Amino acid sequence: MKRYFKDIWDSFYTIGIGMGVTFRHLFTKSVTIQYPDVKLELTDRARNRLYVNMDDCIGCDQCSKACPVNCITIETVKAVPPDDLGVTSTGNPKRLWVTKFDIDIAKCCYCALCVYPCPTECIKMTDVYEFSEFDRHNLLYNFSTMTPAEVENAAMKFEKWQADKAAAKKETTDKKKAAGEKPQPKKQETGDSNKNNPPDENKSES
Ligand code: SF4
Numbered sequence: 001m002k003r004y005f006k007d008i009w010d011s012f013y014t015i016g017i018g019m020g021v022t023f024r025h026l027f028t029k030s031v032t033i034q035y036p037d038v039k040l041e042l043t044d045r046a047r048n049r050l051y052v053n054m055d056d057c058i059g060c061d062q063c064s065k066a067c068p069v070n071c072i073t074i075e076t077v078k079a080v081p082p083d084d085l086g087v088t089s090t091g092n093p094k095r096l097w098v099t100k101f102d103i104d105i106a107k108c109c110y111c112a113l114c115v116y117p118c119p120t121e122c123i124k125m126t127d128v129y130e131f132s133e134f135d136r137h138n139l140l141y142n143f144s145t146m147t148p149a150e151v152e153n154a155a156m157k158f159e160k161w162q163a164d165k166a167a168a169k170k171e172t173t174d175k176k177k178a179a180g181e182k183p184q185p186k187k188q189e190t191g192d193s194n195k196n197n198p199p200d201e202n203k204s205e206s
């Protein structure tokens with residue numbers, strides 16, 4: 001009988017404690033928010049989705065080399081005269097067409113190691129953290145602003161430039177040959193080297 005009344009007392013007592021805690025929190029500031037209608041303010045150095053400002057990218061590949069999970073793929077083509085790509089907002093000259101700049105954000109671990117070495121500060125973390133997808137292929141971000149036709153054109157120009165350069169070099173060599181210029185003879189080894197390899201020894205080897 002005693003145990004029966006004790007159990008009843010414990011039940012009311014524990015409910016009272018719980019209600020006391022609830023009542024206390026009625027008058028304290030809430031620690032939860034009504035996400036997604038309300039969002040917390042992020043700290044300055046929060047790491048979220050990456051963004052690349054291609055206007056300032058010089059295709060140096062530093063970010064890709066720094067990435068520990070190889071999720072950045074960059075391909076470039078050298079710009080040849082008369083193309084002038086100008087300079088970045090930081091004053092760095094642009095010499096390469098960035099034909100491909102992909103980040104597989106599904107692999108990214110948000111370490112920000114790609115951000116620090118960038119000489120033009122064009123790759124950075126944003127405050128965007130809601131970018132989930134049903135299809136993981138949609139997490140492969142293409143940042144290059146060049147169309148396939150522009151990429152092909154840049155590649156063709158570079159190949160032509162290389163071919164022209166090789167042809168010009170060959171022409172110069174041919175002209176020199178035609179003018180009777182002979183290549184400089186190699187210096188014959190004398191002195192110490194002969195001491196190390198006496199004539200008799202060489203003869204016996206042959
Ligand atoms: S944040 Fe880290 S993992 Fe993500 S792309 Fe940059 S270096 Fe690679």
Ligand code: SF4
Nearest residue numbers: 057058060061063118
């Ligand atoms: S380090 Fe910066 S400039 Fe160099 S390829 Fe990466 S994003 Fe472009």
